[in-house]
Amino acid sequence: MAERTSAPLLRERFPTLAHSTYLVSHSMGAAPAAARDALERYMDEWIADGPEAWNRWLPRIGEIADGIGRLIGAAAGSTFLGPNVSVLQAAIATAIDFGGKRNEVLYEALQFPSLTYVWKEWERYGARTRIVPSDDGRTIPTERICAAINERTALAVISHAYYVSGALADIATIQARCREVGALLCVDAYQTTGVVPYDVQALDLDIVTGGSHKWLCGGPGCGWLYVRPALVERLRPAVTGWMAHERPFAFEAAPIEHARSMYRFGHGTPTIPGYVIAQPGHAAIAEVGIERIRERNIRLTTRIAEEALARGLRVNTPLEPEKRTGWIGIDFPHAERAYHELVARRVFLDYRPGCGLRVSPHFYTADEEIDRFFSELDEIRSKLPT
Ligand SMILES: Cc1ncc(COP(=O)(O)O)c(C=O)c1O
Structure with missing residues (x-):
C-alpha cells in the first residue's frame, strides 16, 4: 500500500x-468545521441583505452542482441539486411516458426501500414495476438484471452499491444492455459517490442520483441529479415549479416552458442552507x-x-x-x-x-x-x- x-x-x-x-x-x-462557517455566512448574508441575498445564493446552486459533477466526471451544467434522492427520482418518474407498450420500470430486490416506495406508487400512473430477485439477499447476477431488461422496459433503476451488502453492481454492463434495447438507466450512486471512483461520461450513464450526507460529508439537504446532456431536453418533469421555467423571473402563467438547462429538474424555491453547508464536504473529497x-x-x-x-x-x-x-x-x-x-x-x-x-x-x-x-x-x- x-x-x-x-x-x-x-x-x-x-x-x-x-x-x-x-x-x-x-x-x-x-461534519467539517467549515460547514458551520458556510451556514454562518449564509445567515450573515440573509441578515445583511434580505431579499438581495438571492443574488449571491442563486449562482451558488450551479457552482455546488458542478462541484459534485467534477467528482463524478460530469461536464459542467449536467448536474443539478434537489432535496433528496426520493424526490429527484420521483421527478424523473413524471418525465417518463408509461402510457404505451414500454411501460415497465425495473429495479432490483436490494433497492433502497425509499425508492421502491416511489416506483411502486408509480403503478397508480400506468407504470408496471418488475423486480429482479436476489438469491442470497446480498448480490444479484448481472446477467439476471440484463436478461430482465427488454423492449418493455422504460427505465431500469439500479443501485450502484446495495445498501444491505455493499456489493457493487456492474453498471457499465447494465447501461450497455439498456442502450441495446432502448431503455433508460437511472443509477442510485448514494452508496458509492465519494469513495468509489467512477466517471459518468466514460460509462456513458443516462441518469445518476445521489446525495451529500454519506461519503460526501455534506450533511442532509443536498441531493443531486446527473442527466446525460443529450437526454435532458427529452425529459419534462411534471414535478416542477417556477425555478424550472426557461425564464423563472418572468413569472409567466402556465403551461411551463421547461428550461433547456438542468434547471428543468428544479421546482419551487431552492433550499439554499442544505446546499451551502454541503459544499465544504464536497471540497474535502475533491482535495483528497x-x-x-x-x-x-x-x-x-x-x-x-x-x-x-x-x-x-x-x-x-x-x-x-x-x-x-x-x-x-x-x-x-x-x-x-x-x-x-x-x-x-x-x-x-x-x-x-x-x-x-x-x-x-x-x-x-x-x-x-x-x-x-x-x-x-x-x-x-x-x-x-x-
Ligand atoms: C442506496 C441509497 N439510496 C438512497 C438513500 C437516501 O435516499 P433519500 O435521499 O431519498 O433519503 C440511501 C440512504 O439514505 C441509500 O442507502
Whole structure:
C-alpha cells in the first residue's frame, strides 16, 4: 500500500472525530468545521441583505452542482441539486411516458426501500414495476438484471452499491444492455459517490442520483441529479415549479416552458442552507481525491473484514475489494444490541436488518479507531447471550 495514504487525512478539520470513534461515513459523513462557517455566512448574508441575498445564493446552486459533477466526471451544467434522492427520482418518474407498450420500470430486490416506495406508487400512473430477485439477499447476477431488461422496459433503476451488502453492481454492463434495447438507466450512486471512483461520461450513464450526507460529508439537504446532456431536453418533469421555467423571473402563467438547462429538474424555491453547508464536504473529497480515498478505504475495509472473520463473525460484504463499496457488513447473534451498546460508547456505526453492523472507514479514519471498535465489540460480545 502506498505510504502517502497510510495516515488519516484532514482529520483536524472534522471536530466530531476528536471525541468519537467514527466508522459510519457510509450513512452520515463527519461534519467539517467549515460547514458551520458556510451556514454562518449564509445567515450573515440573509441578515445583511434580505431579499438581495438571492443574488449571491442563486449562482451558488450551479457552482455546488458542478462541484459534485467534477467528482463524478460530469461536464459542467449536467448536474443539478434537489432535496433528496426520493424526490429527484420521483421527478424523473413524471418525465417518463408509461402510457404505451414500454411501460415497465425495473429495479432490483436490494433497492433502497425509499425508492421502491416511489416506483411502486408509480403503478397508480400506468407504470408496471418488475423486480429482479436476489438469491442470497446480498448480490444479484448481472446477467439476471440484463436478461430482465427488454423492449418493455422504460427505465431500469439500479443501485450502484446495495445498501444491505455493499456489493457493487456492474453498471457499465447494465447501461450497455439498456442502450441495446432502448431503455433508460437511472443509477442510485448514494452508496458509492465519494469513495468509489467512477466517471459518468466514460460509462456513458443516462441518469445518476445521489446525495451529500454519506461519503460526501455534506450533511442532509443536498441531493443531486446527473442527466446525460443529450437526454435532458427529452425529459419534462411534471414535478416542477417556477425555478424550472426557461425564464423563472418572468413569472409567466402556465403551461411551463421547461428550461433547456438542468434547471428543468428544479421546482419551487431552492433550499439554499442544505446546499451551502454541503459544499465544504464536497471540497474535502475533491482535495483528497477519490482514487486516494478508495486506496486507503480498501486497506482499512480489508482489515475490518479479516478481523471480523478471525472472530468467527459473518461478513455480509464481498471479500474481494473490487466487488464492494466502502464498508463492511458484520453479523452475529444480537448484533442489534451490540450496535446500541457501541453507539452508547460513542463508537459510531449503524445496523441494518439482514446485514448486521455496517462499519466504514473514510479518509480521516485512524487505524486506532478500528482497534477501538474491535476491543469494544469483543467486550460487548463477551456479555451477550450465546
Ligand atoms: C442506496 C441509497 N439510496 C438512497 C438513500 C437516501 O435516499 P433519500 O435521499 O431519498 O433519503 C440511501 C440512504 O439514505 C441509500 O442507502
